[in-house]
Amino acid sequence: MKELFTRWGRNLDSEHVLQEYPRPIMMRETHYEILNGWWEYAFTQNQKKPKQYDGKILVPFSPESVLSGVSRQLMPNEYLWYRTKIKCQEWDNKALQERLLLHFGAVDQSCKIWMNGHFVVSHVGGYLPFSCDISEYVHSGENELVIMVQDLSDTSYHAKGKQKLKRGGMYYTAQSGIWQTVWMEYVPQDRIKNVETKYIKTEKQKEKSTLNNCVNASEKVKIYIQTVSEQKDLTVQIDIRFPKIYANAEDNVTDFIALSHTIPDVQKSISGRANTWIEVEIQNAKYWSCETPYLYYFHVSLIECEDETDKTDKTDKKHVLDEVESYFAIRDFTIQQDEDHIPRIYLNKKKCFLKGVLDQGYWPDGLYTEPSEEAWIFDILEMKKIGFNMVRKHIKIEPQRWYYHCDRLGVIVWQDMVNGGEKYQSWFVTYLATVLSGLGITVKDHYSRLFARRSQKGRIEFINEVKETIQLLKKHPSICTWVIFNEGWGQFATQRITDMVRKIDSEHLIDSASGWFDQGTGDFQSIHNYFFPLKVKPEDVRAAVLSEYGGFTLEVEEHTASEKKYGYGGYKTKTEYQKVYRQLEYKIKKLEEQGLCGCVYTQWSDIEDEINGIYTYDREVNKLS
Numbered sequence: 367m368k369e370l371f372t373r374w375g376r377n378l379d380s381e382h383v384l385q386e387y388p389r390p391i392m393m394r395e396t397h398y399e400i401l402n403g404w405w406e407y408a409f410t411q412n413q414k415k416p417k418q419y420d421g422k423i424l425v426p427f428s429p430e431s432v433l434s435g436v437s438r439q440l441m442p443n444e445y446l447w448y449r450t451k452i453k454c455q456e457w458d459n460k461a462l463q464e465r466l467l468l469h470f471g472a473v474d475q476s477c478k479i480w481m482n483g484h485f486v487v488s489h490v491g492g493y494l495p496f497s498c499d500i501s502e503y504v505h506s507g508e509n510e511l512v513i514m515v516q517d518l519s520d521t522s523y524h525a526k527g528k529q530k531l532k533r534g535g536m537y538y539t540a541q542s543g544i545w546q547t548v549w550m551e552y553v554p555q556d557r558i559k560n561v562e563t564k565y566i567k568t569e570k571q572k573e574k575s576t577l578n579n580c581v582n583a584s585e586k587v588k589i590y591i592q593t594v595s596e597q598k599d600l601t602v603q604i605d606i607r608f609p610k611i612y613a614n615a616e617d618n619v620t621d622f623i624a625l626s627h628t629i630p631d632v633q634k635s636i637s638g639r640a641n642t643w644i645e646v647e648i649q650n651a652k653y654w655s656c657e658t659p660y661l662y663y664f665h666v667s668l669i670e671c672e673d674e675t676d677k678t679d680k681t682d683k684k685h686v687l688d689e690v691e692s693y694f695a696i697r698d699f700t701i702q703q704d705e706d707h708i709p710r711i712y713l714n715k716k717k718c719f720l721k722g723v724l725d726q727g728y729w730p731d732g733l734y735t736e737p738s739e740e741a742w743i744f745d746i747l748e749m750k751k752i753g754f755n756m757v758r759k760h761i762k763i764e765p766q767r768w769y770y771h772c773d774r775l776g777v778i779v780w781q782d783m784v785n786g787g788e789k790y791q792s793w794f795v796t797y798l799a800t801v802l803s804g805l806g807i808t809v810k811d812h813y814s815r816l817f818a819r820r821s822q823k824g825r826i827e828f829i830n831e832v833k834e835t836i837q838l839l840k841k842h843p844s845i846c847t848w849v850i851f852n853e854g855w856g857q858f859a860t861q862r863i864t865d866m867v868r869k870i871d872s873e874h875l876i877d878s879a880s881g882w883f884d885q886g887t888g889d890f891q892s893i894h895n896y897f898f899p900l901k902v903k904p905e906d907v908r909a910a911v912l913s914e915y916g917g918f919t920l921e922v923e924e925h926t927a928s929e930k931k932y933g934y935g936g937y938k939t940k941t942e943y944q945k946v947y948r949q950l951e952y953k954i955k956k957l958e959e960q961g962l963c964g965c966v967y968t969q970w971s972d973i974e975d976e977i978n979g980i981y982t983y984d985r986e987v988n989k990l991s
Contacts (some may be wrong), residue, residue: 367928372731372985373986380404383403384739387621387708388767391468391561393692394551394553394622394690395622401450401548402426405449406419407420407429407436408439410445415512423447423448426471427545429547433731436745439539441515447670448512449512451508452508454504464501465501466499466553467550468498469547469549470497470548472494473545475492475517476490476492479752481503499779515542515543519540520789524824526785527785528726533975545734546556549771555594556598558591558592560591560592560795561592562590563589564587565697568966575681584647586744587650591604601668602887603636604636604644604665605665606662606664607633607662610660610770610955611660625910626903629691630663631779633648633751643913654695654696661773662695695843697713698714698715700713708961709905720778721753721965722755722778723758723966723967723968724760725970726762727760727762727768730927734762736830737926739767741983745970746990748779752988754777755776755777756778756780756964757781758913761782761855763781763784763838769839773846781849785852785855787818788855794854795855798855803893811846819856819858825859830947833870836870840874847876848867848874848876849877851878853881857879859885860878863878865990875890876888879913893910895912896917896968904960910962911962911964912962912964912965912966913964916978918935918936918941918943920937921976943989944990
């Protein structure tokens with residue numbers, strides 16, 4: 367393939383790579399350090415630690431990416447090693463009563479970690495963050511961190527997305543190793559572990575036709591502050607700030623200092639016990655929408671009272687153990703019947719047609735890893751400029767900062783679970799499925815061989831990762847829908863998993879099976895249609911969405927990565943491409959009148975062989991302008 371760079375990749379400062387605070391929805395003021403940068407790396411044929419390393423790799427870019435400085439594929443029978451030095455100044459965790467946490471945004475696919483020669487932890491799963499406590503393994507001065515990675519890629523049942531060792535067509539270069547930010551955080555021993563918020567919908571509010579029309583409305587939310595030690599009797603003070611829209615460039619919170627300069631004054635303070643739900647009434651509520659994405663920041667103080675009999679908020683008896691800043695939004699996604707008894711999607715009790723675009727989060731120079739945060743912001747703002755109010759994040763989990771930008775900029779997110787399973791039967795899940803879909807025929811999902819789900823370990827692992835994904839992302843206001851399965855890839859037990867998701871998270875909508883193998887469950891009749899005339903047949907309960915369509919191709923010379931071309935319907939000029947796109951938009955508008963509730967155009971950018979993006983792979987050419 368041709369080596370393509372984005373403007374952000376060309377201007378990358380290798381000494382200051384992705385330095386923004388990685389967890390914007392729970393920011394802690396204590397000292398932290400981003401560990402991205404040049405590390406040592408080595409490839410080996412066994413699990414024996416290398417005596418010598420092969421060279422330098424730029425973390426967090428995977429070795430297969432050009433920005434890593436390596437450009438080499440890790441194979442399933444190989445091991446990738448990382449080594450770096452981290453400095454701890456005057457470290458004495460017992461005297462300081464602190465702990466030192468090491469955080470990994472994502473490491474693909476399984477890894478083991480050593481600190482100063484001591485084994486610390488192992489982890490399996492290439493898309494979710496994990497942390498480890500390294501307090502007992504470090505000392506003042508320089509410390510050695512070593513990581514071993516193995517990636518079976520598409521040769522095993524683990525989550526893999528669209529990675530393939532033999533890339534081509536709609537499957538892309540397999541990437542491996544560290545691909546999200548690595549950082550360490552000094553934290554108190556008694557500390558806040560997680561912050562969760564929920565909007566409380568009362569019967570009175572359910573009857574309101576439009577929440578946004580309620581002047582001076584009072585709303586209720588509840589907040590849960592989870593601590594590391596849930597046995598201790600601790601209190602919290604929560605200071606909720608006035609709502610604000612953070613859509614300007616100066617509102618981008620890159621660290622705690624930047625946050626302190628942009629958030630408004632405190633609107634309300636409330637105290638309660640940690641590890642219990644605390645109900646808060648919000649006066650003159652402002653609602654989150656794509657046009658007005660109001661966020662409520664709030665400060666949490668974890669408090670230990672000196673007098674155990676005193677659980678009041680008297681300031682002279684407080685001992686603050688930990689402090690974090692978080693945010694929530696007041697918004698409500700539902701499916702209701704409209705005046706014609708057609709199920710529709712509503713946001714804050716107002717009918718909301720979801721005009722979405724498929725975004726797979728690939729970059730020509732960084733693969734899974736964004737070349738800079740500005741690249742993300744560019745994509746999101748351009749999506750809104752073109753007219754999209756929703757993005758379907760396709761079988762990839764982004765770092766939390768991506769969701770933060772969707773929260774503050776006002777873009778609705780449909781989040782795919784990352785697919786796994788054994789080798790897919792293309793004749794079944796691609797070719798035959800397309801024909802059956804056009805005929806309106808579906809297949810039950812209990813055929814484990816056809817759906818590549820024979821491994822019980824793989825099925826259990828997928829269910830656990832679904833739970834982890836929801837726990838990680840459900841607090842983001844932009845999240846609207848969980849997409850459990852896509853086009854039958856590793857699909858199984860759809861009804862049971864949908865029920866599980868509904869039980870653990872009743873706030874969000876569910877697309878149980880996007881494309882092909884509908885099992886009649888979830889909130890959507892979710893259709894993929896690239897080859898047949900577009901049509902909609904509304905159901906009585908589930909909303910009808912065209913969750914993939916379009917895929918029109920246009921090659922732009924000097925901005926294409928591969929000599930091979932893949933897509934659905936080819937056009938030679940921008941004029942032809944724009945004409946057929948406008949015709950498709952007109953059809954979608956007509957289908958909306960007939961009961962269509964949302965659509966997802968394929969896709970946002972070209973990726974390798976695929977030239978069906980609205981933007982070229984390097985984000986330089988908008989084919990619609």
